[in-house]
Amino acid sequence: MGVDVGSTHIKAVLAAPGSGVLHVARRPTETHVVRGGGAYHRPAELLAAVSAAIAECVAAADGPGGKPTAIGIASMAEAGVPIDRRNLPVGDILAWYDPRPERQAAWLERQIGAPALFARTGLRPEPKYTLPKLLWLREHKAADFTRLRHWAGVSELVALDLTGELGTNASLACRTLAFDVTRRCWDRDLLALASLGPDEMAPILPLGTAVGGLTAVAAARLGLPPGIPVAIAGHDHIAAALGAGVIKPGDVLDSMGTAEQALLVTGAPVLIEEVRRGGFSTGCHAIDGLAYVAGGLQSSGALIEWFLDTFLGPLAGGTTGTWGPAPAGATTAATAPTAAAESDRYARFIALLDQAGPGPVEPIVRPYLRGRTAPHRDPAASLEFEGLRETHTLVDLAAAVVDGAAYHVRWMLDELARITGTSLDRVKVTGGGARNRRWVVAKAALGPGRLEVVRTGEAAALGAALVAGVACGAYESVADALADASPFDRVTAPVTIQARYDAAYLDRWLPAVITRLRQSGLA
Secondary structure, three states: OEEEEOOOEEEEEEEEOOOEEEEEEEEEOOOEEEOOOEEEEOHHHHHHHHHHHHHHHHHHOOOOOOOOOOEEEEEOOOOEEEEOOOOOEOOOEEOOOOOOOHHHHHHHHHHHOHHHHHHHHOOOOOOOOHHHHHHHHHHHOHHHHHOOOEEEEHHHHHHHHHHOOOOEOHHHHOOOOOEEOOOOEEOHHHHHOOOOOHHHOOOEOOOOOEEEEOOHHHHHHHOOOOOOEEEEEEEHHHHHHHHHOOOOOOOEEEEEOOOEEEEEEEOOOOOOHHHHHOOOEEEEOOOOOOEEEEEEEOOOHHHHHHHHHHHOOOEOOOEOHHHOOOOOOOEEEOOOOOHHHHHHHHHHHHHHHHHHOOOOOOOEEEEOEOEEOOOOOEOOOOEEEEOOOOOOOHHHHHHHHHHHHHHHHHHHHHHHHHHHOOOOOEEEEEEHHHHOHHHHHHHHHHOOOEEEEEOOOOHHHHHHHHHHHHHHOOOOOHHHHHOOOOOEEEEOOOHHHHHHHHHHHHHHHHHHHHHHHHHHOOO
């Protein structure tokens, strides 16, 4: 089995060598928001949802094939929680996008300098990373921090719950701002800034090595035999690269989720200053000996959710889920909509896109609901519609939102190619947005290179399952397992549509973004 713990949903898949994904179980990721923009997950809720998804897959496996023989875990990075001496979580899991450690990130930049931090970690000092979160916890949650014996990211927490052991993968560790990406080990000096050392962090395990075996308590809860291996597959975007077969230098993955990441596989971390200045990061691939350079759009699927809430009506009795403001002074949970209601709203959105027809629409959207990370990081960048007229309808707005997100990814890919000197011959696309036909055709029209859509909708969970297969011996090696990566389908756009998208991007969208860069002094 493979488990993918995302910021919106938790997915578990049942897979078999040579057969791919046999069953998918989904549960919502409960998120709680606080006034001022903070966000967190409760460990008990998250672990219960993971257990429920796994148990569903176990039930689906009842039959001639027998019980699953291993579990692999992938998850969002950056989010995490202190673990006490009894191996229990202390307090809440700070969401990866929680902005509250902003002052601590700024302090790190003053203390060390952004270029020096990047040269060691491949990251810019931003509040989402683990080290600023640890500094924030020490200052604002001192009682929780003093009980910390270990720090666990989300994957590590799930594995700890299942096995009683702590371990991680370099692709998760490198998202902490406390990891030396060149030496692939914890950075003692950076951790010391938070009064911690490498012993408080999870050991780094080779891909396919089990953290431990399933405990008797966890086995009884899940309906599985005790002792089966549990392995860490890594950061969800990197696990998706495994499931999609993006596993050699020059390969590119466009991973579409709540946030979207464009990732170029490299032979080593690319620690040049232009990568940092461009807002990109570089880190460790889950496969030992490989690295990547990546840029992100924090509001990809989140932008669609915003559109649905704003224009097609909120779900669940008026709550707006993640994007709804919390009542003054309150702490609230994002309401999990019913699957039927969510499906109906998305079907209405797709119907709007179908009415728009092929090709770009006149309004242009700068899709920065949560600021811009790369290229040219700008936390103040905002969602903007330009060129709206009274003749435009909801159909035009829906298409403009999708086009705007596609334009931004083209910009990221162009910059990745330019900075690294790599010719991007093909791009593999995975994630929920890959099922949106108009969005995918827009990406195919914009390029660069050939567009290939990964068939499975759960590439990260499949990647985790492949790693589990190595851990239990179903595959002889990681290379053997990756031969079972998902197949893909090539998507093309007519030449006339390509020309129209190219003109809209080069003549209207990109100049408008560059104008904003100059106005803000970033260009």
